[in-house]
Amino acid sequence: xxxxxxxxxxxxxxxxxxxxxxxxxxxxxxxxxxxxxxxxxxxxxxxxxxxxxxxxxxxxxxxxxxxxxxxxxxxxxxxxxxxxxxxxxxxxxxxxxxxxxxxxxxxxxxxxxxxxxxxxxxxxxxxxxxxxxxxxxxxxxxxxxxxxxxxxxxxxxxxxxxxxxxxxxxxxxxxxxxxxxxxxxxxxxxxxxxxxxxxxxxxxxxxxxxxxxxxxxxxxxxxxxxxxxxxxxxxxxxxxxxxxxxxxxxxxxxxxxxxxxxxxxxxxxxxxxxxxxxxxxxxxxxxxxxxxxxxxxxxxxxxxxxxxxxxxxxxxxxxxxxxxxxxxxxxxxxxxxxxxxxxxxxxxxxxxxxxxxxxxxxxxxxxxxxxxxxxxxxxxx
Amino acid sequence: xxxxxxxxxxxxxxxxxxxxxxxxxxxxxxxxxxxxxxxxxxxxxxxxxxxxxxxxxxxxxxxxxxxxxxxxxxxxxxxxxxxxxxxxxxxxxxxxxxxxxxxxxxxxxxxxxxxxxxxxxxxxxxxxxxxxxxxxxxxxxxxxxxxxxxxxxxxxxxxxxxxxxxxxxxxxxxxxxxxxxxxxxxxxxxxxxxxxxxxxxxxxxxxxxxxxxxxxxxxxxxxxxxxxxxxxxxxxxxxxxxxxxxxxxxxxxxxxxxxxxxxxxxxxxxxxxxxxxxxxxxxxxxxxxx
Numbered sequence: 001x002x003x004x005x006x007x008x009x010x011x012x013x014x015x016x017x018x019x020x021x022x023x024x025x026x027x028x029x030x031x032x033x034x035x036x037x038x039x040x041x042x043x044x045x046x047x048x049x050x051x052x053x054x055x056x057x058x059x060x061x062x063x064x065x066x067x068x069x070x071x072x073x074x075x076x077x078x079x080x081x082x083x084x085x086x087x088x089x090x091x092x093x094x095x096x097x098x099x100x101x102x103x104x105x106x107x108x109x110x111x112x113x114x115x116x117x118x119x120x121x122x123x124x125x126x127x128x129x130x131x132x133x134x135x136x137x138x139x140x141x142x143x144x145x146x147x148x149x150x151x152x153x154x155x156x157x158x159x160x161x162x163x164x165x166x167x168x169x170x171x172x173x174x175x176x177x178x179x180x181x182x183x184x185x186x187x188x189x190x191x192x193x194x195x196x197x198x199x200x201x202x203x204x205x206x207x208x209x210x211x212x213x214x215x216x217x218x219x220x221x222x223x224x225x226x227x228x229x230x231x232x233x234x235x236x237x238x239x240x241x242x243x244x245x246x247x248x249x250x251x252x253x254x255x256x257x258x259x260x261x262x263x264x265x266x267x268x269x270x271x272x273x274x275x276x277x278x279x280x281x282x283x284x285x286x287x288x289x290x291x292x293x294x295x296x297x298x299x300x301x302x303x304x305x306x307x308x309x310x311x312x313x314x315x316x317x318x319x320x321x322x323x324x325x326x327x328x329x330x331x332x333x334x335x336x337x338x339x340x341x342x343x344x345x346x347x348x349x350x351x352x353x354x355x356x357x358x359x360x361x362x363x364x365x366x367x368x369x370x371x372x373x374x375x376x377x378x379x380x381x
Numbered sequence: 382x383x384x385x386x387x388x389x390x391x392x393x394x395x396x397x398x399x400x401x402x403x404x405x406x407x408x409x410x411x412x413x414x415x416x417x418x419x420x421x422x423x424x425x426x427x428x429x430x431x432x433x434x435x436x437x438x439x440x441x442x443x444x445x446x447x448x449x450x451x452x453x454x455x456x457x458x459x460x461x462x463x464x465x466x467x468x469x470x471x472x473x474x475x476x477x478x479x480x481x482x483x484x485x486x487x488x489x490x491x492x493x494x495x496x497x498x499x500x501x502x503x504x505x506x507x508x509x510x511x512x513x514x515x516x517x518x519x520x521x522x523x524x525x526x527x528x529x530x531x532x533x534x535x536x537x538x539x540x541x542x543x544x545x546x547x548x549x550x551x552x553x554x555x556x557x558x559x560x561x562x563x564x565x566x567x568x569x570x571x572x573x574x575x576x577x578x579x580x581x582x583x584x585x586x587x588x589x590x591x592x593x594x595x596x597x598x599x600x601x602x603x604x605x606x607x608x609x610x611x612x613x614x615x616x617x618x619x620x621x622x623x624x625x626x627x628x629x630x631x632x633x634x635x636x637x638x639x640x641x642x643x644x645x646x647x648x649x650x651x652x653x654x655x656x657x658x659x660x661x662x663x664x665x666x667x668x669x670x671x
Contacts, residue, residue: 265621313521
């Protein structure tokens, strides 16, 4: 789960990381008020779950409260990578001497949390990693002991030759690791970590991704989710227990299992079609999930055909068949549907479908080909 | 022959009285797996299906029944503890089916289990099956058949799809292993490829990967350097948009590492036959077994 910069900053502050004050505004008047309260030049920053906010025009300086209002008017409502900006963070502008990068990710290879730090922060860290790898220090943390003080100081000294600044950075890294661990994060990042002309070390940005698997046991973190910052169809899918990602094609796909769902999309493309989405109904599916899946797919106006691809293991195919019957009874389809289903309780499922005038196929390739054909010719249901 | 499990496997089911645990314990018993014990704290002394003894702890189950393998069906918040309990009890193979285990839990589980000399498969995996001998997990037994093919996969239902095609084409399997799609898992492709290379009954190997991470690229290097047996592969997620999650926590494309194109290139470089569609695995295997 992505959280906003202002939310990540709140968490970082709770752990003692020095961050300039800030306030969140969802109207231009609020932004103006915040600028007045802070006085001096402020930065107005779009709060949206997308990178590259600055390049997209979502981060702007304002010298006066009036200017803050004007800038906020431009940023609020703007689209960044397809997402609408509903909130801005207003924060006093800091004088910057240097910019560094500090991040923690869970690394698959070492199976540990790994720090990545670089004195060349503020810009694309991937580019630094690719072009000047010597400017990046990687440090795996043993999760049993946590980040040790000498390790933190090693990283601090990698960033700053000045021992006072190195110590300040080391302390921030220990605080960041604690925030990362306490929040069940899969990523925590400060970019940039800056020094000011009077030699202070400050975090000017904050990014955190919370592991979705932590939310059940940490309800206080689940509250941070901002549904207005997500696509409505993806919110609905999540509420129904589905994994859904909207794409641009016209073949709507409903599949059980992420791997098979991806393979189904690939096969749609192989046969000359374009998938409209990724949708995984998961393992132990019930008819309600199938109903929700069909609702989500049919609300996409681009969809010209619907393809079910179900290989029943834990998933009972008769549950899926019942879901299809229920969903189409309440709202009849306007686009053609192809059902491929095999596995657990297949005979029962085929009976149910046939009784209601549907037919089912058993082969994935044939079903995908048919769905692509129907989408291309624009047949109706 | 087979890898990791065979007819001598003695299984303890952790979470045997739960919804999923009881359903799959029955399926495994029906398949012929030696399910020798179950564990549900508070239900020690009872019996599952009037036959399998239930214990309060894995340690007790191991002491009383000589179980050497554990399968875990407990809810995500308790899965980490269950894996470590099994390792501490001296079980040598632990298979965790549970989906949704927090990744930070796994950063502690992995070294704990390894430190006690146990092998972990999963979490978030369908388990494994050595057709005709033993099944541990949830892979449907009837789509498999005994034969010379080893199969390792990060996916669940996509594994079934490929196994279904293999079995129908008369290509049975020594063992099918689902290693799971989470970012941190106990057993990776290389562990399985290495075991298949050593298993005399396995004549060829199918490897099913997906986008995210670099496990497939590492596995390709291993195939190139250390394997004599033919390997055929498939990668799911060729049309996935970069940077989006596809349900599996592991399937995140980060930067340039982890795209389907990269993985396919690594496979080709290692001489691994790359199937364009799941069904194409059959022909590629046939060509290599000739």
